[in-house]
Amino acid sequence: MTSPPRTESELLARAGALSGLTLSQIAETYRVTVPDNLLTRKGWVGELIERCLGADAGTRPEPDFRQLGIELKTLPLDRDGRVRESTFVCTASLINGPGTRWENSLVRRKLDTVLWIPVEADRERPLAGRRVGNPFLWRPSPAQWRILEQDWNSIMDLVLTGRLGEISANRGRYLQMRPKAASGRSLCEAIDADGNRIRTLPRGFYLRARFTSELLKQAYL
DNA sequence: ATCTGATCATCT
DNA sequence: AGATGATCAGAT
Numbered sequence: 135m136t137s138p139p140r141t142e143s144e145l146l147a148r149a150g151a152l153s154g155l156t157l158s159q160i161a162e163t164y165r166v167t168v169p170d171n172l173l174t175r176k177g178w179v180g181e182l183i184e185r186c187l188g189a190d191a192g193t194r195p196e197p198d199f200r201q202l203g204i205e206l207k208t209l210p211l212d213r214d215g216r217v218r219e220s221t222f223v224c225t226a227s228l229i230n231g232p233g234t235r236w237e238n239s240l241v242r243r244k245l246d247t248v249l250w251i252p253v254e255a256d257r258e259r260p261l262a263g264r265r266v267g268n269p270f271l272w273r274p275s276p277a278q279w280r281i282l283e284q285d286w287n288s289i290m291d292l293v294l295t296g297r298l299g300e301i302s303a304n305r306g307r308y309l310q311m312r313p314k315a316a317s318g319r320s321l322c323e324a325i326d327a328d329g330n331r332i333r334t335l336p337r338g339f340y341l342r343a344r345f346t347s348e349l350l351k352q353a354y355l
Numbered sequence: 356a357t358c359t360g361a362t363c364a365t366c367t
Numbered sequence: 368a369g370a371t372g373a374t375c376a377g378a379t
Contacts, residue, residue, distance in 0.1 A: 172363090172373080172374060172375085173363080173374085173375075174363055174364065175363080175364065175372095175373095175374095176362085176363055176364070176372075176373045176374045176375075177363085177364065177365080177371075177372025177373045177374085178364085178372080178373085179372085179373080180371090180372045180373060181364095181365085181371090181372055181373090184371095184372075191371080192366075192367085192370095192371075193365080193366050193367060193369090193370050193371045193372095194367095194370075194371080195369090195370060195371085198371095208372090208373085210373090210374080216356095218374085219373075219374060219375095220358085220359095221373090222371095222372080222373060222374095224370085224371090225369065225370065225371090255374085302359075302360085303358070303359045303360070304358080304359075310358095310359085312359070312360065312361090313359090313360060313361060313362085314361095314362095314369095315361075315362075316362070316363075316364090317361075317362065317363090318360090318361065318362085320362095320368090320369095321368090322368070322369070323368095335360095335361095336368090336369075342358090343357080343358085344357090344358095
């Protein structure tokens, strides 16, 4: 197991060393077998990169590199270098609590600093041969923070006033809320319009691919 | 081609 | 149950 990086520059150096390598080259180092596809191993690439870089948050609701407060995200790109998928940020608490104010929210903490690792994700290309790209560090600009906060507040307002039915993935400019569950039968706690506890589908926050595409573009200007 | 809703694996 | 890592796949 790789030890956690002590400094941001150490982390960036480690990430930079991966760029240009294929997933099989990286997996070899860790004696890990590359699956044939991601159908039943959807998080495999992210988990591999985490191990390489020494992420230590495990399953805790915290940034991956706890000491540095940095979150790690892979960014899947198609053959033309376009972002293929939205980016999961965190699960959302649907009942009132300490994390239901923007200032204390998990979204804010996780997006404070993000290390993005572009990875080839063209379905036609075998997983083992897909290459890792140049990492880039992102801290939201004041303007980006404002929109993220607006998105978060408008969605969470619906959540906390029991209007879950009005939430769909088309709300939010940068952030959206979508199901995040093992299946459609998964349930978690929420509240209805009268404040009663109900059971509903678990949801998570995601960054739109449109938005992360802009981050990628800016990073390489 | 893009977007939304649904789903898969693993760990505590 | 609920957190982590995400991508799948049908609809638009």
